[in-house]
Amino acid sequence: MVVDALIVEGAATEFLLGEDWMLAKGVKIDFTACEMKWYEAETKKVVPFQCTKNGGTNDKLAKVRLVRRAKVQTQTCRNVELAVAAPEGTVGIFTPARRVEPHLLLAPTLTTVRDGKVVVPILNLVGRMSKLPSREVLGTWAPTAQDMTVLEMTGEFGRDKVKQWLDGWCTNVELLSNEAELQLGEMSAEDKELLLKLLRNYSTLLKPRTGCPPMTTLDVEHKIHTGNEAPIKVRPRRHAHEEQKVIDEQVASMLNDGVIEPSSGAWGFPVVLVKKKDGSVRFCIDYRLLNAITKKDVYPLPRIDETLDNLHGSRRFTSLDLHAGYWQVLVAAADRDKTGFVTRQGLIRFVRMPFGLANAPGTFQRMMDATLRGLTWQSCLMYLDDVIVFSKGGMGRHVVELAAVMERLANAGLSLKASKCSFATERLEYLGHELDADGVRPCLVWYIVCKSFLFLRM
Secondary structure (H helix, E strand, O other): OOOOOOOOOOOOOOOOOOHHHHHHHOOEEEOOOOEEEEEEOOEEEEEEOOOOOOOOOOOOOEEEEEOOOEEEOOOEEEEEEEEOOOOOOOEEEEEEOOOOOOOEEEOOEEEEOEOOEEEEEEEEOOOOOEEEOOOOEEEEEEEOOOOOOOOOOOOOOOHHHHHHHHHHHOOOOOOOOOHHHOEEOOOOHHHHHHHHHHHHOOHHHHOOOOOOOOOOOOOOEEOOOOOOOOOOEOOOOOOOHHHHHHHHHHHHHHHHHOOEEEOOOOOEEOEEEEEOOOOOEEEEEOOHHHHHOOOOOOOOOOOHHHHHHOOOOOOEEEEEEEOOHHHHOEEOHHHHHHHOEEEOOEEEEEOEOOOOOOOHHHHHHHHHHHHOOOOEOOOEEEEOOEEEEEEOOOHHHHHHHHHHHHHHHHHOOOOEOHHHOEEEEOOEEEOOEEEEOOEEEEOHHHHHHHHHHHHHHO
């Protein structure tokens, strides 16, 4: 439907249709069904409306309530579930009710019933968390008419327009040194050309590195608040000869990269080697006693279930993995002595943020939230150093949304580990789940593990 419209600031209604347009189209208004009907090119068009007079409301219109209590963090958008008494797969329109709180925004949403629920987004615009109680009425929901034509507005980008935009924006045309090793999804040659042109523009971000990556350019550092607690020193553990060789190699490498430095402080904790899945070992420090006296940072990590809910209906996925993400963050100079650990080379402390500190996840998540604010929940999600870019449109849209995320990461001075990234795939494993256009399901390996566990309990 195309209508010439005049935008008026402060109008009491969202949209007014004039008689000239309705007469030209031969529009019929049915106040009993609350529908406008007309024909375009032998196709019947039906648009529902809500009557303002008593007795003229749509009988199918029903109030919808929150399924469970919801917390909406500051300056974020999240999805909430509303209970709907309608058959599975029914398509309907959610219309938000007027709210007393002006900072909470709900938008009219076209939804599909799944398990007696529909999902709608809610936006919190202010600097404080808002709580919505269970069963609160957020608006009304009505099924669309069977003969209604639903036009899907995906904000799609044509390949030619995206190519023209990339030609004018991307300055680097040289091949990436690791281009042959990049994990790309299945796509046409034209789409692959678009994607590679974008990735070549971020050669610094995707550059293969050995050792420690550069520090972020953001003004962020990790602080360890221990109050007036006395320094702690723990006796070093005894290690086998082969383990000691690994420790010596790791310490030498980290000293060379500037991750650690000699310390003259009063804090010292033991080194621990932890085996990984591939048989190699991870160099760790036992910071349990330090964590016990550290004032906890309650900055939240994303809920995995909310993250996965937001990915429903996505058609393309890009997974980005930061290269030694924690090491891209500095430890505050005043707190570096508290990270001290004892080796045969003497007392050493961390300059970059190590694993094992109580508040390290909160520091890192806060930095990533600040880096990608405005894009999260719309075109990307992240859990610590794992970032996923998702698109519900075609390849052109995915390239544009991926460009926005990579530009933010590049501006923050962050580095990616290209060998662990996958670009524009139609299927992806993320946080123990398999994602594709059909939905989200647990990975098969976890299903087998759970089934084996249940068998052992029998």
